[in-house]
Amino acid sequence: MIPGGLSEPSLTTARSALQVLFTDTNGANWKRSDGWTTSADPCKYFGVTCRGDSVVALRLPANNLQGRIPSSLATQLPLLEHLDLSSNRLQGSLPSQIGSFPLLVQLKLSRNRLSGAVPDFSQAHFLAEV
Numbered sequence: 001m002i003p004g005g006l007s008e009p010s011l012t013t014a015r016s017a018l019q020v021l022f023t024d025t026n027g028a029n030w031k032r033s034d035g036w037t038t039s040a041d042p043c044k045y046f047g048v049t050c051r052g053d054s055v056v057a058l059r060l061p062a063n064n065l066q067g068r069i070p071s072s073l074a075t076q077l078p079l080l081e082h083l084d085l086s087s088n089r090l091q092g093s094l095p096s097q098i099g100s101f102p103l104l105v106q107l108k109l110s111r112n113r114l115s116g117a118v119p120d121f122s123q124a125h126f127l128a129e130v
Contacts, residue, residue, distance in 0.1 A: 014055045015042045017076035021058075025065035025090065032063055049082070057082035061108065064088060071095035081126075084108040094119050102126075 021027075022036050030036075034046040043050035049057035055077050065088035074080075074097035083101070086108040093116025094109070104124040 011042060011053050013076050015040070017070075017072045018042050018045060018048065018055070018058075020070045020072045024070045025067045025088075027065075030060075030063050030065065054079045056080060056103075059084040060088070061085065062087040065090055068092040069095060069098065071097045074098045074100055077101075079103055082106045085112070087111040090114060093117065096120070099123060 018036070022030075022033070027033055027036060032046045035041075035044040036046065039045065042048055042055060043053075047058060047060040047063070048055055049059070056079055058073075058077070058080060059082060061084050065085060067090065069085065069090055069092075073083075074095060078101065080101050081103050082105060083098075084106065087110070090109070090112040091114065094114060096119045098107075099119030099121040100123050102123050103126055104121075105126050105128050107124075
């Protein structure tokens with residue numbers, strides 16, 4: 001059972017969100033992108049952890065991500081528990097939707113060039129590390 005009445009997104013939806021991240025953050029120049037361009041299964045992408053058919057963690061620290069964090073990350077990966085995009089070259093403001101991960105436990109975005117307002121994280125009831 002998924003907490004809070006969330007529906008489990010399909011792997012096709014997860015793959016779509018992750019491909020937007022890859023494109024929007026200059027994935028061709030990432031230090032590691034194993035599986036991101038060759039596998040149809042997002043659970044086989046470098047830095048992605050799945051539980052069953054759900055993406056629950058995205059860990060790409062110090063991987064040369066450049067650009068903005070797409071809002072689709074939050075809207076299409078609602079079961080994400082760990083998000084680590086620290087030590088990259090991300091810029092701009094955080095999408096407001098990033099505060100709506102209800103199961104998020106860990107959020108690491110330090111050492112980037114992010115600016116703007118901090119989103120409302122009141123829906124992230126389990127958030128323990130920012």
